[in-house]
Amino acid sequence: MMNYNLVDELRVKNPLVHNITNIVVANDSANGLLAIGASPFMSSTLAEMEEVASIADAVVLNLGTLNDEQLAAMIRVGKKANELGKPVVIDPVGVGATKYRKEAVKELLNQVKPALIRGNAGEIAALGGITWAAKGVDAGEGSGDILEIAEKVALDTQSYIAVSGVIDTITDGKKTYLVKNGTPYFTKMTGAGCLHGCVCGAFLAVDETHSLESIALASTMYALAGEIVAKQLPNVLVGSFRTYLLDQLSGIDSELVKEKGRIERVDGK
Template sequence: MALYKIRQKNPLVHCITNYVVANFTANGLLAIGASPVMADEVEEVEEMVSIANAFLINIGTLNTRTLESMLKAGKKANELNIPVVLDPVGVGATSFRKQAVAKILEEVDIQLIRCNPGELAAIAGVSWQAKGVDSGEGEIDVQAAAKEVASKYNCMVIVTGPSDYLTDGESEHWISGGHVLMTQVTGTGCLLSAICAATLSLEGDPISNLKATLSDYKRVADGVSFQLLLGSFQENILNQLHLISRSVSKWTL
């Protein structure tokens, strides 16, 4: 249902994202009827975000130049009440990433953090063994940590996994479904963050809209033929996104 609403609105989503997933993210947004723009030049990001309906910060291939652009665009988005989503990819892997995310959270009003358990642990200050930009290993009370982070930064938090967890610090929702192959191709989580940004441009209750988006995204994985080889899986994610976003009657909560 949420993907259908995004198609009806056709929001412009400004993404400062990582170069590993930029093409897949753009195609995924196009598949649901949104309009992506990937602009990270510091001289134009304020102007670009000013015409957008939502803004995504993804630190997957972070560097000092793009960090400046993220901060500049994020502050401009705040001035214009444009929702900002943070995807803190691999935040626990290096001190540079930790410091960058801390700076972003300090200087930019983030509406949503979309992360995995390892990234949540790094932001919450919980001991965790990161594995590059992958989640890594450790133990964390996802509910307690996510609520704490949401309350601290006055934002919503989505922690994705076999079951996704969504909270605003008070209310909480679990969304089950999906398939393990979603974790074995590059960019599915990053694309979800971009789709969540598009979702925040919709009218209505943000929590309800995000819950619907997470449910739709689980159905994307469920709807892909798992007899396909891994190389075909990513292509069929785009196909399923396109199909689900075009059907209001079949995909209801």
């Protein structure tokens, strides 16, 4: 059952979300978290990772501009968060693009148990060992059934999977939610998917059960905010979309998400 009140509870509880993220999106990720009512903490300093994990309510690890030092910090903070029962979100940006990224994600997943892995179709397909014509960090194109791929990766990793796209797919391998809100503007904004992962982390932080439904709700709220903004713009204005998305996220509430959200539940195969 969807607990729409989490949208409002998040602003009251103000969870601290620790991010190790990439240099391209750090500012948008931090401001997006502030807009929905969370507090961002942005650090990849190895020496403070265990201490940071102890004060954070959730940890989001984004591999967009990955290096060896950052990977070491991710492993340390992720392991400590696991130990403390804090939810970890992993965003394997461009995992299928290079051998280095594939090996880094493999090492990270070997040592850290994520509550959620969030990515685009190409990234999730790469995790599942499925051939997919991804282009760098973009989703690319493939002929596989993304629902089946997401379910497979969820079962293989024993983690929730969120695949962003025209329709967002959120699954634990057996139960799946399809989020049908959204806008093509997201694909024109660098870091839109990365912010999606941050929003999911914040919702997991305020949901004591760390449920699949909290991720579906986070995805719906985020997709709906973008959809509303896109309808207000006369034509393709990417800079305006970025600014107004933050404005919309700062004002959206549970009643609007409940009224306008389009979520469909489907059973696993």
